[in-house]
Amino acid sequence: MKHLMLTTATLMALTTMARADDLRMSWWGGDARHVATQEALKQCGTKYGHTIAAEFTGFDGYLEKLTTQMAGGTEADIIQVNWPWLPLFSKDGTGFADLRSLTAIDLSQWTEEQLTAASMNGVLQGLPVSTTGRVFFFNKTAFEKAGLAIPTTWDELMAAGGKMGDGAQPFNAVKETAQLIITLSVVQKTGKDLVDPATNRVAWTAEELAAGFEFYNQLVETGTILSAKDEAAAGGVNLFEKPEWADGRIAGSYEWDSTYAKYADPMAEGQELVPVEMLTFADAKTKGVYRKPSMVFSVSKNSKNPEAAAQIVNCLLNEEEGIAALGDSRGLPASKVAAEWLATNGKVDPMVKAANDIAMAADGPVISPFNEHPEIRGLFLDTLEEYAYGMIDAPTAAQVVIDGANATLAKFD
Structure with a gap:
């Protein structure tokens, strides 16, 4: 009887310990991501003896739910945290656990630039799950038909x-893409990101940003892109849904490397x-x-077992069970x-890999997540629309963006 009591007590202790180690993971996504993540959690949980409760939903409403949870601990x-959040x-740098302090994670699998981009106030707050970049896509067939080489410089594109032919444009620049083209032109000319990390204020002068707006206008005047008025008259349809894109009458764009298939799949045969x-x-x-x-995977500062959480994160991102x-x-x-x-096992589209290689190899300043703060992004787009319709000039547009962005940034001092 005494032996039975000891055995029962031991089992109860082990059960209590297992429950103490139980973890939760939250993320957003579609059905394919939900299925894949649940399988990964099952594999990694089995490997390390943890059980992980899955909490998943679509993107809509996720930020609001997470905000409520973070406020209440x-x-x-x-x-799973969206990078601009x-x-x-x-x-x-105190909102999440400092991942550099958790020994279970092999940080050597990321570059310092990647880790810096996921840090706040110098503290690593998340691990980049994937790194994406804007890349130029061109319709090779359309340029060959016109007897032109695929552009390698802005001058060649405008030429x-x-x-x-057929009233076609060599390039697309609408809404966010147009705004990012302006940003790209200023970054290339100045070597500076929109936000100076040392001051947490806009790094560009009004003159530098005004030149970016003027460059956008130059693209319109040379027939490189459609004007905002012409785009509006066309109905504001997504690029990948336009017949002009499918048949090559719009022959290029500046898109995320990971979206290659979204733009390639609708194109006409040939x-x-x-x-x-x-x-x-x-x-x-x-x-x-x-x-x-x-996006990043973060560990809660309120986790009762942050090392166990880090162990699962490392398995998801760095170990075969999670990767597969x-x-x-x-x-x-x-x-x-x-x-x-993934590359060794043939799990990657070669074109997506080629686009990602371009994005990863190119140089540029570290991008601040404030570039995508809703207030700053909205202000930039609204101001660009006013400029594109001739309501304001380039110097005025630049000053409006700088003043508004600095007002938003000041809230985070």
């Missing part, structure tokens, strides 16, 4: 304006879409690549070992 142990939850190196100015200081973590199960459900992995495993 009830967030999951492992959290890091300043919202951790402007001083193609009006020469594609049309070939290829990723190309960054277009630059003759006097560019940098290629100015807009490269960022697409997750696949490319969150894009091409940022972890070197994960990217190599």
Whole structure:
């Protein structure tokens, strides 16, 4: 009887210990991501003796739910966080656990640039799950039909304006893409990101940003892109849904490397879409690549077992069990070992890999998540629309963006 009592007590203690180690993970996504992540959690949990409760939903409403949980300290142990949200939850670097202090994670699988991009106030607040960048895609068939080489510089692109035939444009620049083209031009000319990390204020002068607006206007005047009025008259349809894109009458764009299939799949038979190196100015200081973590995995500062959470995160991102199960459900992995495993095992579209290689190899300043703060992004787009319709001039547009962005940034001092 005494032996039975001891055995029962031991089992109860082990059960209590297992429950203490139980973890939760929250994320957003579609059905394919949900299935892949649950399988990965099952594999990694089995490997390390943890059980992980899955909390998943679509993107809509996720930020609101996470905000409520963070405010009450009830967030999951492992959290998928959109990169631009890091300043919202951790402007001083204390919103999440410091991942450099957790020994279970092999940080050598990421570059210091990648880790810096996921840090706040110098504290590593998340691990980049995938690193994505804006890349130039051109319709090789359309340029060959026009007797033109695929552009390698901005001058060559503008020289193609009006020469594609059938009223075609060599390039697309609408809404966010147009705004990022302006950003790219200023970064290439100045070597500076929008936000100076030392001052947390806009790094560009009004003159530098005004030149970016004027460059956008130059693209319109040379017939390189459609004007905002012409785009509006066309109904504001997404580029990949336009028949002009499918048949090559719009022959290029500046898109995320991971979205290659979204733009290549709708193209008519015989049309070939290829990723190309960054277009630059003759006097560019940098290629100015807009490269960022697409999302990060963070560990809650309120987790009762942060080392166990870190163990699972490392398994998901750096170990075969997690890598194989997750696949490319969150894009091409940022972890070197994960990217190599997927490539070796034929799990990566060669064109997506080529686009990602371009984005990863190009130089440029570290991008601040404030570039995508809703207030700053909205202000930039609204001001660009006013400029494109001739309501304000370039110097005025530049000053409006700078003043408004600085007002938003001041809230995070």
